[in-house]
Amino acid sequence: MISSIKSQYQKTKALYQKYERALIPLMLVFGFIVDYITFKNIQVRIALSVLAFYFVLAGISIAFIQFFDAKKISQKLKFVRLFTPLIVQFTFGALLGATFIFYWFSASVAVSWPFIIVVLFLMISNEIFKPYFKKIIIQISIYYFITFSFLSIALPYIFNRLDVKLFLLAGIISIIFMFLYLQLISKAQISIYSQKQTLIKIILTIFVIMNALYFANIIPPIPLSLREVGVYHNIKRSGNKYILEEESESFLQKIFPGKTIHLKIGERAYVYTAIFAPSDLKTRIFHYWEYYDENLGAWILKDRLSFDITGGRSQGYRGYSLKSAVKSGKWRVYVKTEQGKVLGRISFNIAEFENGREFEDLVR
DSSP states (O other): OHHHHHHHHHHHHHHHHHHHHHHHHHHHHHHHHHHHHHHHHSOHHHHHHHHHHHHHHHHHHHHHHHHHHTTOSOGGGHHHHHHHHHHHHHHHHHHHHHHHHHHHHHSOHHHHHHHHHHHHHHHHHHHHTHHHHTSHHHHHHHHHHHHHHHHHHHHHHHHTOOSHHHHHHHHHHHHHHHHHHHHHHTTTOHHHHHTHHHHHHHHHHHHHHHHHHHHTTOSOOTTOEEEEEEEESEEEEETTEEEEEEEOOOHHHHHSSOEEEEEOTTOOEEEEEEEEOOTTOEEEEEEEEEEEETTTTEEEEEEEEEEEEEOOOTTOEEEEEEESSOOSEEEEEEEEETTOOEEEEEEEEEEEOOTTOOEEEEEO
């Protein structure tokens, strides 16, 4: 009986090792796809519950490996130990993928691209540098990054608030949690205890970098996300709909950036935004209108306009600002929160009106 179990274990282990290199990237892609569908199609609170499960499972799996290898857990669980690294890789991939998705949808790529690239790099390196990811010092470092990122996403949804205090709270909770977690797993093996000081330094470094990125406006202001932004000739409200008037464009004009709108002297320009926010969240959004002064070679703030939004609409809360007597030339409008966090930006050119231009209406 025992020899039969050992034989079956060896066969299973050989089969697993044979296909491990194919299984891990497949699980990574599968986890990313599941996260994308989850984020887009079900309630965010349910999505966060799924991610919380992944987070707990990752922590348990890392601890299990350490205690099993230290022979402080029954060796009868060797089948579980065989597949636990796969679970760690899957949960890391799923959590990093979820972080990427949440931040991608909430970010202004023009501003937040450094942070997005960091998350994307960690996702890709999860497979490329797999042998290194098996080292406890690497696993703990990634797990702390995931802890901080997950809490900074979850807390605003839980409290229906968006402010600096919640981000700082996420950092404090993540530090306390990782200190307690290190205390736990360091009891498994002396080698982990000897690396404890190094791990603490790495965790504090990640903590400092995350805060620096946040206060430099590189980490986007989750849970808000800019679903749509555009510049128009006129905006009218009809019942529960917005009628957006824009110049007719060819297919090529629509796909290439750098939109130009033609205005008569004294005519207004309108910037429309649709911003997603969770239910019950109320906040104020600002449009910063900036004009590029050719003589100074710099962007000049011309106006700072605002409106209140209320969360709950899946397509985003709709609002707009308008500016009269805009000069010809280059313009851009930043969409920001009350705290000055950038949600997005639109750049466009203003030119003198041309006769014969056709217009069309969009309904939102």
